Amino acid sequence: xxxxxxxxxxxxxxxxxxxxxxxxxxxxxxxxxxxxxxxxxxxxxxxxxxxxxxxxxxxxxxxxxxxxxxxxxxxxxxxxxxxxxxxxxxxxxxxxxxxxxxxxxxxxxxxxxxxxxxxxxxxxxxxxxxxxxxxxxxxxxxxxxxxxxxxxxxxxxxxxxxxxxxxxxxxxxxxxxxxxxxxxxxxxxxxxxxxxxxxxxxxxxxxxxxxxxxxxxxxxxxxxxxxxxxxxxxxxxxxxxxxxxxxxxxxxxxxxxxxxxxxxxxxxxxxxxxxxxxxxxxxxxxxxxxxxxxxxxxxxxxxxxxxxxxxxxxxxxxxxxxxxxxxxxxxxxxxxxxxxxxxxxxxxxxxxxxxxxxxxxxxxxxxxxxxxxxxxxxxxxxxxxxxxxxxxxxxxxxxxxxxxxxxxxxxxxxxxxxxxxxxxxxxxxxxxxxxxxxxxxxxxxxxxxxxxxxxxxxxxxxxxxxxxxxxxxxxxxxxxxxxxxxxxxxxxxxxxxxxxxxxxxxxxxxxxxxxxxxxxxxxxx
Ligand code: FE
Ligand code: CA
Numbered sequence: 001x002x003x004x005x006x007x008x009x010x011x012x013x014x015x016x017x018x019x020x021x022x023x024x025x026x027x028x029x030x031x032x033x034x035x036x037x038x039x040x041x042x043x044x045x046x047x048x049x050x051x052x053x054x055x056x057x058x059x060x061x062x063x064x065x066x067x068x069x070x071x072x073x074x075x076x077x078x079x080x081x082x083x084x085x086x087x088x089x090x091x092x093x094x095x096x097x098x099x100x101x102x103x104x105x106x107x108x109x110x111x112x113x114x115x116x117x118x119x120x121x122x123x124x125x126x127x128x129x130x131x132x133x134x135x136x137x138x139x140x141x142x143x144x145x146x147x148x149x150x151x152x153x154x155x156x157x158x159x160x161x162x163x164x165x166x167x168x169x170x171x172x173x174x175x176x177x178x179x180x181x182x183x184x185x186x187x188x189x190x191x192x193x194x195x196x197x198x199x200x201x202x203x204x205x206x207x208x209x210x211x212x213x214x215x216x217x218x219x220x221x222x223x224x225x226x227x228x229x230x231x232x233x234x235x236x237x238x239x240x241x242x243x244x245x246x247x248x249x250x251x252x253x254x255x256x257x258x259x260x261x262x263x264x265x266x267x268x269x270x271x272x273x274x275x276x277x278x279x280x281x282x283x284x285x286x287x288x289x290x291x292x293x294x295x296x297x298x299x300x301x302x303x304x305x306x307x308x309x310x311x312x313x314x315x316x317x318x319x320x321x322x323x324x325x326x327x328x329x330x331x332x333x334x335x336x337x338x339x340x341x342x343x344x345x346x347x348x349x350x351x352x353x354x355x356x357x358x359x360x361x362x363x364x365x366x367x368x369x370x371x372x373x374x375x376x377x378x379x380x381x382x383x384x385x386x387x388x389x390x391x392x393x394x395x396x397x398x399x400x401x402x403x404x405x406x407x408x409x410x411x412x413x414x415x416x417x418x419x420x421x422x423x424x425x426x427x428x429x430x431x432x433x434x435x436x437x438x439x440x441x442x443x444x445x446x447x448x449x450x451x452x453x454x455x456x457x458x459x460x461x462x463x464x465x466x467x468x469x470x471x472x473x474x475x476x477x478x479x480x481x482x483x484x485x486x487x488x489x490x491x492x493x494x495x496x497x498x499x500x501x502x503x504x505x506x507x508x509x510x511x512x513x514x515x516x517x518x519x520x521x522x523x524x525x
Contacts, residue, residue, distance in 0.1 A: 048097075048114075049141055049142075049143075050094070050095035050096065050097060050143075051143070052095070052142060052143045053143055053144075054079075054081060054142065054144070054145060055081065056081035056082075057081060058080060058123075059077060059079070059145060059146075059147040059148060060080050061078050061083055061233040061234065061239075062147075062148055062233060062238075062242055063075070063076065063077045063138070063139065063140065063147050063148055063149075063150040063239075063242065064077070064242035064243070064290040065138065065150055065152035065242075065246040065247070065290050066246050066247045066248060066249060066289065067246070067290065067291055067292035067309065068152065068154050068155040068190070069154075069292075069309065069310075070133060070154065070156070070157050070310075071130055072129055072130045072131065072154065073129055073136075073152050073153065074126055074127070074128055074129070074246075074291065074292050075098050075127040075138050075152065076124070076125060076126055076289070076290035077096070077124070077125050078117075078122060078287065079094060079117050079123035079124075080122075080123065083230035083234055084230055084231060084234075085227070087123055087226065087230075089117075089119065090119075091119050093116050094117045094123060094142060095114050095116055095142070096114065096115050096117050096125050096140050096142045097113075097140065097142065098112060098114075098115065098125070098140050098141075099111075099112045099138065099140075099141065100112065100131055100136045100137065100138045100152075101136065101138075102136065103137065104137045104149055106137065117142075121295065122222075122284075124286075124287040125140065126290070126291070128292070129152075131154050133154045133157065134153065134154060134156075135152070135153050136153070136154070137149050137150070137151060138150050138151075138152055148243060150242065151187075151244055151245060152245070152246045153189060153245065153246055155309070155311055155312075156311065158313065159314050161314075161483065161485050162189050162311045162314050162315060162484050163186075163484070164189055164192055164311075164484075165183050165186070165188045165190075165191040165192065165480070165481055165482075166191075166194060166376075166444065166479065166480045166482060167180075167183065167191060167192070167193055167423070167446060167449055168194035168195050168423025168424060168446055168448060169195070169423055169424065169426055169447075169448030169450070169451040170196065170197065170232065170238070171199045171448070172199065172212055172213075172214060172231060172450070173199075173203075173212055173214060174448075174450045175450040175452075175496075175500055176212070176237070176499060176500070176501065176502040177237035177241075177450060178237070178496045178501065178503070178504040178505075178506055179478050179479050179506060180235075180238050180240065180241035181237040181240060181241075181506075182479075182496075182506035183241045183494075184237070184240040184241045184244040186481060187244050188245055188481065189245060189311070190245050190246050190247065190248060191241065191245055191247040192247070192319075193248065193250065194376060194378060194421065194424070194446065195251050195253070195254075195255065195378050195423055196253070196254040196423065196424065196448075196451065197229075197249070197251065197288075198225075198228050198229055198231075198232050200219055200228070200255075200281075201218060201258075202214065202217045202218045203217070215231070216231075219280075220273065221280050222280040222283055222284055225280055225281050226287065226288075233288065237502075242290075247290060248309060248317065248319055248376065249289045250305060250306075250320065250321065250376055250378070251285055251305065251378075252322070252323060252423065252424055253323055253394075255281055255282075255285050256277070256281040256282070257274075257277070257281075259394050260278070260323065261323070261326045261328045261329060262323075262324060262325060262327075263278065263300065264328050265277075275300040278299070279296060279299035279300070283295060291305070302324065304321075305319070305321050305324075306319060306320055306321045306353075306361075307319050308364050310370060312370075313369065314370060314371050314485075314486065315370050315484065316364070316365065316369075316373050317374045318361055318365065318373075318374070318376065319376040320357070320375060320376060320378065321357065321378075322352055322353065322377065322378035325351065325352075325354025326351060326352050326353070326354070326399070327349075327351050327352075329393045329394055330345040330347075330398050330399075331345055331393055331398070332393075333393050334393055335392055335393070335394075336391055337390070337391075338386065339389060340387075340388035341388060341390045341398075341400075345390060345393070345398055345399075345400060346400060347401070348401045350399055350402060352396060352399040352402045352403070352406075353402070353406070358402070358405075358409075362406070365410060365413065365418075366413045366415070368415075371486045372417045372419055372484055372489065372516075373415055373416070373418050374419050374420075375418070375419070375420045376421055377421065377422045378424055379395040379396060379424045379425070380392070380395040380396060380422055380424065380429070380431075380445055381395075381396045381420050382396075382429075382433055382445075382468045382469065383397065383466070383467075383468045384431075384463070384466055384468070384469060385397050386462075386466070392425070394424075395424075395425070404436065407433060407434070407435045407440050407441075410440055410441075411438050415441075416517065417441075417489075417516055417517065418433070418440055418441030418442070419441060419442055419444065419489060420433060420443040420444070421446070421480075422443055422444070422445045422446070423448075425445060425455075426447060426448040426451050426452065426453055426454045426477075427445065427453065427454065427455060427463075427473065428445060428447040428472065428473040428476070428493050428495070428509065429443075429444075429445035429469055429471065430442075430443075430445070430469070430470040430472075431443040431445065431468050431469050431470060431521075432468045432521065433468070434468060439519040439520070440519065441519060442519065442520075442521040444480055444491045446480040447473065447476060447477055447479070447493070447495070448478075449477060449479060450477055450499055455474050457475040459474065460473070470512070470521055471510065471512070471523075473495065473509050476495035476496060476497075476499075476509065477495070477496045477499045478493065478494045478496050478509070479494055480492065480494065486516065487515065488513055488514070488516065489516075490512075490513050491512045491513075491514075492511045493510050493511070493512075494508060494509070495508070510523065511524040512524060513525075
């Protein structure tokens with residue numbers, strides 16, 4: 001039901017790129033396909049459906065697409081007839097057919113291919129579909145079953161306007177996903193997911209709303225993380241949001257554990273098990289996200305997810321990993337401590353991104369020729385300190401030397417039109433980014449899809465009084481819709497009236513604009 005509605009909206013929302021003129025046939029195995037993925041990809045026609053008998057519909061987790069470039073896009077699904085019980089698939093690898101078409105009736109197949117859903121990978125599928133630029137319908141088929149239909153896009157070389165959603169933090173127990181329903185209805189060109197896709201805490205019997213509880217214990221193994229992802233992905237509104245457009249997905253902390261830093265767990269006592277736990281969590285993340293990445297290789301090893309993308313000459317998009325390389329939170333990871341920061345926070349050796357990622361970020365934006373330079377970032381970057389007190393040591397405020405070094409490097413490199421898009425903190429905010437002596441960009445913090453407020457809404461006026469914060473909205477859940485043209489960035493903050501209601505209305509709280517070249521954000525006129 002949601003898929004059909006989203007499809008109709010998406011088609012009408014597309015302009016001149018919605019009817020691709022020169023579809024190719026049977027294009028598979030994009031050159032960027034990671035070599036460590038051993039799933040075979042063979043050319044096939046739409047009629048050679050793999051023959052396998054399945055006892056129940058395996059497409060319970062919907063479909064998704066992501067990481068579009070100008071030649072291809074990743075199509076995702078996972079076969080799971082019993083999604084909350086390990087998947088329920090036979091122990092064999094299973095061939096799956098994917099198809100892409102310019103029309104939702106699939107009357108003409110523009111491209112198709114066969115992927116092996118490997119038992120070792122939770123029967124997940126990452127198909128690298130080579131297609132002409134534009135908008136496409138796609139689906140998967142296995143045995144007698146056909147998946148729901150998704151809509152995806154291959155990124156344009158030229159674009160005069162782009163609209164994308166930024167979203168994060170969808171705690172299942174904290175409410176319903178009316179925000180995802182609204183996102184799907186708006187059919188943006190793409191969604192940028194900024195982290196906290198799952199939450200790892202154990203089920204809370206009597207949660208609010210009580211109908212939505214995790215039911216299982218805190219995950220530490222691959223199978224447990226798979227079941228947790230499945231819990232989230234069975235939500236119809238989340239499936240509709242994925243089916244409405246391609247996503248660029250990065251993670252924050254809760255995909256593994258609250259406030260972990262590199263290989264350091266939240267609780268020092270858990271150190272000996274944390275390498276294995278993080279590997280299980282990273283593997284489950286890869287299995288459940290439409291990412292153009294190989295699976296993680298081994299426990300304790302780096303798993304690089306930071307990467308970049310473009311949308312015509314409008315956007316260069318850099319997607320960060322603010323968890324895997326960071327120094328441990330300083331000063332005991334205190335929250336709302338009103339004492340001036342302890343000396344540890346100012347230690348120049350402390351890092352948020354790690355040396356390699358930080359240099360890559362500066363180099364990537366230095367090489368960018370796009371009109372707008374966008375950083376997809378986990379935790380609040382703007383200065384939100386209060387009289388020298390760091391209110392949240394998990395944020396960039398707790399890494400002040402690294403922040404100053406990064407922003408000064410971007411300023412020195414002459415990066416123009418810098419927009420940082422952030423999640424994590426479950427409130428909406430609009431901020432200026434400054435070095436000690438220069439304005440360098442604007443930060444748009446999206447509120448949570450559903451996760452509960454971290455700060456009492458009574459603190460709203462205090463936050464608004466901070467020099468670099470232009471606005472803050474603490475009381476509502478939602479997401480942000482960004483519309484970008486060469487001259488103007490427009491950020492529309494969508495808010496859910498009542499997150500405890502599946503059918504809640506979603507309205508616009510406020511809209512902010514940045515004119516090209518200004519480094520200044522202001523309410524829309
Ligand atoms: Fe969160
Ligand atoms: Ca977080």
